[in-house]
Amino acid sequence: MTKRIGITNQKGGVSKTTNTxxxxxGLADRGLDVLAIDMDPQGYLTHRLGFKEAYKADSPNFADAxxxxxxxxxxxxxxxxxxxxxxPANIDMFHLEQELIGSGMRPRLRLSDVLESVDDWDxxxxxxxxxxxxxxxxxxxxxxxxxxxxxxxxxxxxxLTHLLRQxxxxxxNYGAAIDILGVIVSNVSYPLDNEQQSSIDWYEDRFEGRVPxxxxxxxxxxxxxxxxxxxxxADDAEDVDMAAVYxxxxxxxxx
Numbered sequence: 001m002t003k004r005i006g007i008t009n010q011k012g013g014v015s016k017t018t019n020t021x022x023x024x025x026g027l028a029d030r031g032l033d034v035l036a037i038d039m040d041p042q043g044y045l046t047h048r049l050g051f052k053e054a055y056k057a058d059s060p061n062f063a064d065a066x067x068x069x070x071x072x073x074x075x076x077x078x079x080x081x082x083x084x085x086x087x088p089a090n091i092d093m094f095h096l097e098q099e100l101i102g103s104g105m106r107p108r109l110r111l112s113d114v115l116e117s118v119d120d121w122d123x124x125x126x127x128x129x130x131x132x133x134x135x136x137x138x139x140x141x142x143x144x145x146x147x148x149x150x151x152x153x154x155x156x157x158x159x160l161t162h163l164l165r166q167x168x169x170x171x172x173n174y175g176a177a178i179d180i181l182g183v184i185v186s187n188v189s190y191p192l193d194n195e196q197q198s199s200i201d202w203y204e205d206r207f208e209g210r211v212p213x214x215x216x217x218x219x220x221x222x223x224x225x226x227x228x229x230x231x232x233x234a235d236d237a238e239d240v241d242m243a244a245v246y247x248x249x250x251x252x253x254x255x
Contacts, residue, residue: 003255004124005181006143010166011159012056012130013165014149015186015216017044018226020127022242023147025231026250029249032170035078038062038089039111039139040129046088049081052228063092066138067099069113083234084123088147093135111138123255124170132166139175140167144239147253149184150203152196157203178227181253182212189218212252214245 007020017040038045039143039188045053054061065072080087094255100107115124127137128139140146150156163223167178188196203213221240225232232243 001217001255002115002119002124003119003253004126004137004143004145005253006126006128006248007137008128008130008139008146009149009156009159009163010130010136011150011156014041014156014159015150015153015184016130016149017048017127018222019147019149019184019216020045020125021048021173021226022222022231022233023054023249023253024245025233026243026246027125028255029230029233030250030254032254033120033122034074034084035087036081036084037087037124037126039093039126039127039135040089041091041135042129043089043093045127048226048229049082050132051079051086051088054079054090056091057088061092062087062177063088063096065114065133066093066110068094072114073095074114074118078218081230083230095133097129097133108134108141110172111142115142119241125185132162137166139172140170140178141174144178145253146178147182147249148180148181149186150193152185152188152199154195154199157199162202170175178199178215180207180211182214182249183207183250184214184216186216187218188215212249214249215216216242217244 015231021239024034046055085094126139128136219240221238221243225237
């Protein structure tokens with residue numbers, strides 16, 4: 001069966017898209033067939049991977065499929081990237097998110113319905129929006145396996161606490177079994193200042209013996225790889241030490 005991994009945190013600026021690109025790249029580098037899914041209405045993953053036109057495409061598109069899951073086959077909406085496949089976001093997902101707010105429980109299972117019986121890929125990596133709204137809930141409930149990107153600061157610690165409470169609520173309301181596979185501390189600059197060190201210690205203490213906590217250092221080569229539309233595993237990517245960390249993540253979460 002296809003393994004689904006959601007990359008989620010309601011806080012913006014924690015490198016969700018950068019981590020999605022590179023986790024998907026690391027899994028593909030292991031020889032797995034990977035589908036990256038962009039569930040963020042802002043479409044950062046879609047744009048970063050070079051599919052701006054798909055983001056503005058008329059029907060049929062991903063927003064249509066989420067609105068009427070039984071009417072669309074997402075295999076027909078997938079585009080091919082050099083490293084892995086992509087189900088691109090669409091600008092109409094902004095309207096969909098507003099429609100889903102306050103619409104009850106079932107709309108939070110739309111992505112699960114869309115992906116039901118789709119097993120063409122070994123693993124799906126899902127980039128979520130920066131909110132605790134219905135689209136993020138869709139990611140969590142469809143994947144049930146999560147990687148949580150954070151930064152080494154107090155605001156990320158607070159956001160993580162809110163996320164964990166939300167996961168408890170979703171488990172209670174939907175009978176889900178949600179697993180955090182690991183925490184990715186992004187954009188870490190050395191030497192560490194007191195806030196960064198304190199935050200990293202907090203993450204490691206909070207998850208000690210439960211899940212890995214990976215450190216992604218701030219690297220210009222990492223940013224250049226994403227800017228050029230690929231991961232640190234792309235054929236034309238520069239050598240960067242963070243590739244080893246993403247390879248380790250891929251090894252940990254691979255099906």
